[in-house]
Amino acid sequence: MEDHVIPRRVVIIGGGFAGLFAVRALRRAPVAVTLVDRCAHHTFQPLLYQCASGILSSGQIAQPLRAILRRRENVRCLLATATDVDATERLVHVVLSDGSGLALPYDDLIVGVGVRQSYFGHDEFAEHAPGMKTLDDAHAVRRRLFRAFEMAEAVEDPKERAAWLSFALVGAGPTGVELAGQIREIARHTLDREFSSIDPGQARVLLFDGVDAVLASFGPVLSRRAQRTLESLGVEVHLGAIATEVDERGLTVRRQGGESQRYDARTVLWTAGVEAPPLAGALARATGAKQDRAGRILVEPDLTIAGHPEIRVVGDLMNLNGLPGLAEVAMQSGAYAGRHIRHRVEGRKPSTRPFRYLDLGSAAYISRGRAVVKRGRLHVSGVVGWLIWLFIHIVFLTGFRSRAGAMMSWAVVFASGSRRERAFASGEAHAVDVPEAAAPSPRSA
Amino acid sequence: MEDHVIPRRVVIIGGGFAGLFAVRALRRAPVAVTLVDRCAHHTFQPLLYQCASGILSSGQIAQPLRAILRRRENVRCLLATATDVDATERLVHVVLSDGSGLALPYDDLIVGVGVRQSYFGHDEFAEHAPGMKTLDDAHAVRRRLFRAFEMAEAVEDPKERAAWLSFALVGAGPTGVELAGQIREIARHTLDREFSSIDPGQARVLLFDGVDAVLASFGPVLSRRAQRTLESLGVEVHLGAIATEVDERGLTVRRQGGESQRYDARTVLWTAGVEAPPLAGALARATGAKQDRAGRILVEPDLTIAGHPEIRVVGDLMNLNGLPGLAEVAMQSGAYAGRHIRHRVEGRKPSTRPFRYLDLGSAAYISRGRAVVKRGRLHVSGVVGWLIWLFIHIVFLTGFRSRAGAMMSWAVVFASGSRRERAFASGEAHAVDVPEAAAPSPRSA
Numbered sequence A, B: 001m002e003d004h005v006i007p008r009r010v011v012i013i014g015g016g017f018a019g020l021f022a023v024r025a026l027r028r029a030p031v032a033v034t035l036v037d038r039c040a041h042h043t044f045q046p047l048l049y050q051c052a053s054g055i056l057s058s059g060q061i062a063q064p065l066r067a068i069l070r071r072r073e074n075v076r077c078l079l080a081t082a083t084d085v086d087a088t089e090r091l092v093h094v095v096l097s098d099g100s101g102l103a104l105p106y107d108d109l110i111v112g113v114g115v116r117q118s119y120f121g122h123d124e125f126a127e128h129a130p131g132m133k134t135l136d137d138a139h140a141v142r143r144r145l146f147r148a149f150e151m152a153e154a155v156e157d158p159k160e161r162a163a164w165l166s167f168a169l170v171g172a173g174p175t176g177v178e179l180a181g182q183i184r185e186i187a188r189h190t191l192d193r194e195f196s197s198i199d200p201g202q203a204r205v206l207l208f209d210g211v212d213a214v215l216a217s218f219g220p221v222l223s224r225r226a227q228r229t230l231e232s233l234g235v236e237v238h239l240g241a242i243a244t245e246v247d248e249r250g251l252t253v254r255r256q257g258g259e260s261q262r263y264d265a266r267t268v269l270w271t272a273g274v275e276a277p278p279l280a281g282a283l284a285r286a287t288g289a290k291q292d293r294a295g296r297i298l299v300e301p302d303l304t305i306a307g308h309p310e311i312r313v314v315g316d317l318m319n320l321n322g323l324p325g326l327a328e329v330a331m332q333s334g335a336y337a338g339r340h341i342r343h344r345v346e347g348r349k350p351s352t353r354p355f356r357y358l359d360l361g362s363a364a365y366i367s368r369g370r371a372v373v374k375r376g377r378l379h380v381s382g383v384v385g386w387l388i389w390l391f392i393h394i395v396f397l398t399g400f401r402s403r404a405g406a407m408m409s410w411a412v413v414f415a416s417g418s419r420r421e422r423a424f425a426s427g428e429a430h431a432v433d434v435p436e437a438a439a440p441s442p443r444s445a
Helices: A017-025 A045-052 A135-154 A156-164 A173-188 A216-233 A278-287 A329-345 A383-395 A402-415 B015-024 B044-053 B135-154 B158-164 B174-190 B218-231 B279-288 B326-343 B382-396 B400-415
Strands: A008-013 A031-037 A042-045 A062-064 A077-078 A080-087 A091-095 A101-104 A108-109 A166-170 A205-207 A233-241 A241-247 A250-255 A260-264 A267-270 A308-313 A360-365 A370-375 A379-380 B007-015 B031-037 B039-044 B062-064 B075-079 B083-088 B090-097 B101-105 B110-111 B166-172 B202-210 B235-239 B241-247 B250-255 B260-264 B267-270 B308-313 B362-367 B371-375 B379-380
Touching: A008 A017, A008 A233, A017 A031, A017 A108, A017 A329, A031 A329, A045 A135, A045 A173, A045 A383, A077 A267, A077 B135, A080 A166, A080 A278, A080 B015, A080 B371, A108 A329, A135 A173, A135 A267, A135 B075, A166 A173, A166 A250, A166 A260, A173 A205, A173 A216, A173 A233, A173 A360, A205 A241, A216 A233, A216 A360, A216 A370, A241 B135, A267 B250, A278 A308, A278 A383, A308 B135, A308 B250, A360 A383, A370 A383, A379 A383, A383 A402, A402 B400, B007 B015, B007 B267, B007 B326, B015 B031, B015 B110, B015 B326, B031 B326, B044 B135, B044 B174, B083 B279, B110 B326, B135 B158, B135 B174, B135 B267, B158 B166, B158 B260, B166 B174, B166 B250, B174 B202, B174 B218, B174 B362, B202 B241, B218 B235, B218 B371, B308 B326, B362 B382, B371 B382, B379 B382, B382 B400
Parallel strands: A008 A031, A008 A108, A031 A077, A108 A308, A166 A205, A166 A267, A205 A233, B007 B031, B007 B110, B031 B075, B110 B308, B166 B202, B166 B267, B202 B235
Antiparallel strands: A042 A062, A080 A091, A091 A101, A241 A250, A250 A260, A360 A370, A370 A379, B039 B062, B083 B090, B090 B101, B241 B250, B250 B260, B362 B371, B371 B379
């Protein structure tokens, strides 16, 4: 007779870097893992901006979780949105995409749902200034970027045209810097000679941040170099400037001195801040966990919630001594949480070694041939930085069939400026609902 | 002093095959062409279903019109929706994506806006059964296909699960047949071994058509062979069956005998018919042109509208002796219209030769290694048909940088069943709007 021991049930919420590394750490453990995500795919977030700027396709940066995990016998995937945690009954409440509910029992829970874009209390900005956190965001940004040049070509009023050719980016962290570089490259190298009425190279790119440095987390040396590189590309860097108003026609910023200035920019993109999703609040209420100002969950040195050794928070959602929200932190914390559970079910003496983040460095791409890389006291920029960036990203795309495809796309865009993935879905661009006998007030062209 | 002759103004509405071939025929003519389209890209429609089924990316089948036309000095592109034609003042009224209007004067007008999906008076079906005419359609279908398997895995009621694993296709023309084959291939070769609770291979694919044959336009021999191939793949073919009701849970069909039958199928896709867009009605009102039942414009043998030698209708939108709505007809009619205008501006004696469609044959892909091809009296099916299909599509993708990419994607899916472009945007799959403290009625899993 077979031995029907019910294996320990591990529920992991979130299929990002943290969740996937937790799954991997549990691969040989006698546990039953349920991985819950509201997306069917894992998104390679560090390259989202390249999907937005037309270099990579959705499939090159987003791979189905099931395809990644098809050989993991002890993992079940579930497309659902986790809405609440019952820490007493040890249940995760989820909602399927048809609206029906489900409760998943767990023995161990790992929460790695990440963070979303924050508009610092101005959620009404979101409609006019998409963020850069999901594949949907990337597509929305792609649509806005390429549509703006189309509109600039079509309108005739010089002021309108200038406003369509102005792109404002709020937030000068890696994503904002990368997007700023991409837009200038699109203007100068991809769209050159495609238009009749406008010179895309005249596109203004304005980069705003409330602090005094671009890429502040890279330290003053690289920050200064990155700013010089951006300025040499034609990006206008405005530091110590906070966006106080965003609408469909542009934005208003307040400078450190106190004076406000209005910019007419039909495209505003937002990469300024992050906040925890609603599930974090539900988890805090259920467990008594504390949240920081952005809603992240404060965790113990072993990533558990105080009083709940069966609940671990990993990745961007955890706050442990203010560790940054980097892919590397997510991977290492996810792996740590999974390993801990494995050691326990294997009956090993529980380790009391706290989680320690090993800083492998960080990198940001600015434009073709230029990137900044920081690892400990090592600071690299320019072409060497770019080669390191390239190497890191090729290595981390491992397991993606699209690695070869991405390299090909990079080679082509580097050599010729040509971007294959410029097609944008209708969205607003087609939002013209034309009645049967429309009579728009025409002006002669 | 330079000679400032104002060149003849040619407005072309529609950047599909017809419009692009008209532009090409005018490439050395001293004319000023304005190409108007409501999309910024040309869509390679014959392969849309491969975008829907996760083989090809958007960029592989949709290329920016500007990129295609960047070397055409006499062409200006405009992203706008044409809403009306003033045949007396010779103006095309268009609406930009910000809602503002514009009037474009023309000396010659070529209208090639194609057709859209028709629900035969039941427009309310559209919400539940997307068509397959645009890139947006392809993404909607992709989302529904892959989400259905996710839902089947998540629900527990056997009836619900069977309904999510049932896919109904209305219309057994090339697109319906191609989609039916793709869904069975996804079920058997792409998703096998990715699920825990379901066997994707159990997915039912139901193909309905009101007439008595699949691929009726290919003639009885190929039609029978295609049906046998589909049935050997596991597709259930229901002929002489008309959809009389479609809702979010399935569809009802009425058979020729008169009896009705209900099918629970959470995914219903519609490829059954086409109709002209509103612009055709506006054009007919402005010129007195006649429309057929589907709204297509009846044209003279030289593709002009009677009484309006300066207006030509080309591609799927024209009705000339019932020529079929094929890419080949669109290309040849567009080229004919462009050539006619060129001959006129070059002062040549106007040709009175009517448009003659040269039938180069047609092909439909059924599943890997199987396609049907018809050219005159030549009928080919099976592997040879598939090789011809492959050759034709590689040739016609010429000019697309993505040709190499498409061949690679086809090689991989043929050899391993793996599809790279499975990522779907949120759409309905995320439409779960979770309140801060959601309390769905849970059931234990």
